[in-house]
Amino acid sequence: MSGPNTDFDPVEVAALSPEEVEAARDAALAAIAAAADLEALKQVRTAHTGDRSPLALANREIGALPPQARKEAGQRVGQARGAVQQALAARQAELEVEHEARMLVEETVDVTLPYDRVPEGARHxxxxxxxxxxxxxxxxxxxxxxxxxxxxxxxxxxxxxxxxxxxxxxxxxxxxxxxxxxxxxxxxxxxxxxxxxxxxxxxxxxxxxxxxxxxxxxxxxxxxxxxxxxxxxxxxxxxxxxxxxxxxxxxxxxxxxxxxxxxxxxxxxxxxxxxxxxxxxxxxxxxxxxxxxxxxxxxxxxxxxxxxxxxxxxxxxxxxxxxxxxxxxxxxxxxxxxxxxxxxxxxxxxxxxxxxxxxxxxxxxxxx
CATH class of the missing domain: 3.30.930.10 (Bira Bifunctional Protein; Domain 2)
Structure with missing residues (x-):
């Protein structure tokens, strides 16, 4: 009866290599930092945390590794995804503050000005x-x-x-x-x-x-x-x-x-x-x-x-x-x-x- 196979080569799964995971994380962080408004950030979220994003696809490949390699790969991908989620939350808060400040400036209503939406009435x-x-x-x-x-x-x-x-x-x-x-x-x-x-x-x-x-x-x-x-x-x-x-x-x-x-x-x-x-x-x-x-x-x-x-x-x-x-x-x-x-x-x-x-x-x- 043979024993467990302890020989493995983690490089065989390229998406899980430290270089690929870091590259996907860095790309996501750069896109998040470059998002100029909430709509752009929404698109970044879909591209880098969605089901077809690089880190999501890498997470799926963990199951293909031998048991001995899964822990290390899982920690690497999890840390990368956590960093991306933290960056998204921080950038979301920043952009919401900017959006509210811009609304206060662009949509300010001077209630002392004469209004013309409803014309003033007049008696015959x-x-x-x-x-x-x-x-x-x-x-x-x-x-x-x-x-x-x-x-x-x-x-x-x-x-x-x-x-x-x-x-x-x-x-x-x-x-x-x-x-x-x-x-x-x-x-x-x-x-x-x-x-x-x-x-x-x-x-x-x-x-x-x-x-x-x-x-x-x-x-x-x-x-x-x-x-x-x-x-x-x-x-x-x-x-x-x-x-x-x-x-x-x-x-x-x-x-x-x-x-x-x-x-x-x-x-x-x-x-x-x-x-x-x-x-x-x-x-x-x-x-x-x-x-x-x-x-x-x-x-x-x-x-x-x-x-x-x-x-x-x-x-x-x-x-x-x-x-x-x-x-x-x-x-x-x-x-x-x-x-x-x-x-x-x-x-x-x-x-x-x-x-x-x-x-x-x-x-x-x-x-x-």
Whole structure:
């Protein structure tokens, strides 16, 4: 019976020679040191510690050696692989620190700079304009009144002394709803709010009524089938045209600046008697009609701008709403909010107020 074979030649396995193992280790250490970033280090890790790396292949060859040679070869390969793993861990830590430092420099965000990812919002000028007008009258002790946009025919017309044959009742001016026997319309003015107020309250009454109204107008630069009005109503003992004039002068100066006043021109409205058109002194040329030696474009050289209508409440309207005209009198006025904003901000096309272009509304910011 023969004994164990103790004769061997470790050189027969070339991958396990000290020179080859050292060469593989040194190559790995050099590649690790040369890795400039974490991605490059990841590729180095695969090349020098993966299943097909030189040291991994050498480790597989240990089993081919005689038992007496395996210990020495295993220690040699294990030390080499351990040195590579330590170098990888150290370089990984270094590169992670460098990466974080670079991110702090390259991706720094100055939170004090204006941001533009989400544009700043803006309230619509009609909304803020309506609120400004309401605030002016609330500061004078008035109240804000509201009503439905779908209104009864009687409140929209009959209560305001617009008889059955008045042209405003025709389809050319009014949006009527179906069926016709319901006698409902989209309100053509905010005057029905005044009628509702007089029917439900006892004088003294001081209310301002801003809101949306509807008429069958063409849609162009100066007309719209949907627009906004503000109407005011004062009913008390001894109300006169002088009170109306003072109220509108104050309203005009608050909207367009100090020194802006109004004038009255005789006119006719079924719900007021006497009635007047309200003109606003031109806030650009200050009534001169001339600007920089040329005719003022805003007022076309007239020095005045048509603003709205007004008058003393017709006794028939007071009586229809249950108020004794022998005891009380009142005044009423109405202006277009859209038209007022066009004057105030130099808006040339009425359609800009209704088309929803954020580039238009953003110019007004959060408030007027």
């Amino acid at each position: 000028p009609v909304t803020t304009g309506s609120e400004l007008i309401a605030d002016i009258f609330v500061a004078m002790g008035w109240e804000v009144a509201e009503g439905p946009v779908l209104e009864a025919e009687w409140l929209n017309f009959d209560a305001l002394n617009l008889g059955p044959d008045h042209p405003a009742r025709t389809m050319q001016d009014t949006f009527w709803t179906d069926p016709a026997e319901d006698h409902l319309v989209l309100r053509t003015h905010t005057s029905p709010v005044q009628a509702r107020t007089m029917l439900s309250r006892t004088p003294p009454i001081y209310v301002v009524c801003p809101g949306r109204v509807f008429r069958t107008d063409e849609y162009d630069a100066t007309h719209s089938p949907v627009f906004h009005q503000v109407e005011g109503l004062a009913v008390d003992r001894g109300i006169s045209m002088a009170h109306l004039k003072g109220t509108l002068d104050h309203f005009a100066s608050q909207m367009f600046g100090d020194g802006i006043s109004t004038r009255f021109r005789p006119s006719y409205f079924p719900f007021t008697e006497p009635s007047a058109e309200v003109d606003l002194i031109c806030f650009v040329c200050r009534g001169s009609g001339v600007l920089d030696g040329q005719e003022c474009r805003t007022c076309r050289g007239e020095g005045w701008i048509e603003w709205g209508g007004c008058g003393i409440v017709n006794p028939r309207v007071l009586r229809a709403c249950g108020i004794d005209p022998d005891v009380y009198s009142g005044f009423a006025f109405g202006m277009g909010i859209d038209r007022t904003l066009m004057f105030r901000h130099g808006i040339e096309d009425l359609r800009a107020l209704f088309e929803g272009d954020v580039r238009f509304t953003s110019a007004f910011g959060a408030e007027l």
